[in-house]
Amino acid sequence: xxxxxxxxxxxxxxxxxxxxxxxxxxxxxxxxxxxxxxxxxxxxxxxxxxxxxxxxxxxxxxxxxxxxxxxxxxxxxxxxxxxxxxxxxxxxxxxxxxxxxxxxxxxxxxxxxxxxxxxxxxxxxxxxxxxxxxxxxxxxx
Amino acid sequence: xxxxxxxxxxxxxxxxxxxxxxxxxxxxxxxxxxxxxxxxxxxxxxxxxxxxxxxxxxxxxxxxxxxxxxxxxxxxxxxxxxxxxxxxxxxxxxxxxxxxxxxxxxxxxxxxxxxxxxxxxxxxxxxxxxxxxxxxxxxxx
DNA sequence: TCGCGATTGATACTGAGTATCATTCGCGCG
DNA sequence: CGCGCGAATGATACTCAGTATCAATCGCGA
Numbered sequence: 461x462x463x464x465x466x467x468x469x470x471x472x473x474x475x476x477x478x479x480x481x482x483x484x485x486x487x488x489x490x491x492x493x494x495x496x497x498x499x500x501x502x503x504x505x506x507x508x509x510x511x512x513x514x515x516x517x518x519x520x521x522x523x524x525x526x527x528x529x530x531x532x533x534x535x536x537x538x539x540x541x542x543x544x545x546x547x548x549x550x551x552x553x554x555x556x557x558x559x560x561x562x563x564x565x566x567x568x569x570x571x572x573x574x575x576x577x578x579x580x581x582x583x584x585x586x587x588x589x590x591x592x593x594x595x596x597x598x599x600x601x
Numbered sequence: 602x603x604x605x606x607x608x609x610x611x612x613x614x615x616x617x618x619x620x621x622x623x624x625x626x627x628x629x630x631x632x633x634x635x636x637x638x639x640x641x642x643x644x645x646x647x648x649x650x651x652x653x654x655x656x657x658x659x660x661x662x663x664x665x666x667x668x669x670x671x672x673x674x675x676x677x678x679x680x681x682x683x684x685x686x687x688x689x690x691x692x693x694x695x696x697x698x699x700x701x702x703x704x705x706x707x708x709x710x711x712x713x714x715x716x717x718x719x720x721x722x723x724x725x726x727x728x729x730x731x732x733x734x735x736x737x738x739x740x741x742x
Numbered sequence: 743t744c745g746c747g748a749t750t751g752a753t754a755c756t757g758a759g760t761a762t763c764a765t766t767c768g769c770g771c772g
Numbered sequence: 773c774g775c776g777c778g779a780a781t782g783a784t785a786c787t788c789a790g791t792a793t794c795a796a797t798c799g800c801g802a
Contacts, residue, residue: 473748473799496789510751515790531672533724537789550720559720564713569706570729577700578734579691583674587726588711593719614768614779637758651782656759678758 552592
């Protein structure tokens, strides 16, 4: 899952392409986006960035915790910009906006599961889907 | 995400290839498997089934709730046989075994999130990763 | 300013999943 | 029990995400 091109990276440079990717990501605000979205965005804006570079930058940001990969209900892989600490996402099924939320009571849930199954839970992934406050009353197109 | 070949399906037939796929899935026991795994299994067993048929059968079972798609930590898509009701999975990071668990206190977590974010939660996806009772003490190879 | 090593992007490739379509098969009906 | 029709199959081709390669380029510290 690691895009090559920067094996035993020692220093990380601030390059123009990387800044461009950051800008593209910022343009998505709270919404989620896929690698393909960024490639398309770059095209539409006339910004010339190689596909590989976009993937590499994404990996870099992922590693640094500046973005996180989320799995949409249909199995698609998307990303959202977020703070670099453990948390989860609520993503709006209508507008795509996503908001960070923290573990909350999840600890209790995993504890119950450990007790019930005998597994030693080491990690988890929680994705919540729903309508954000702005889309709650909206009727589908 | 819907594999074609059976558009406005009226009746579902019990065919030999489908039974073969079921058998392949059963062979995985509690473990998870990918579509590619099944294709490979079929090959190894000398069972001749078309790739497309495997994907189609998988979709069918998915639709019927007999298997469920799970997302491994690395983003891979896998499937596990399971009962057709709402629940989640704990998957062992060592042996791949997976066990069904129910929502438990998750309801409380989502309620808290709704209160905190203003989202109307409609669905969720929860994947738990850890060591199953048999693998808890094991040292990695 | 110089040089080294990180970074880039063009290109090619892999592997998952989907589309197409002529052929075959399951199965309910007469 | 044999027919016929529509479901199902599988070979093939294709799309699309993500990865590998590598020569050329650029950032940045000395």
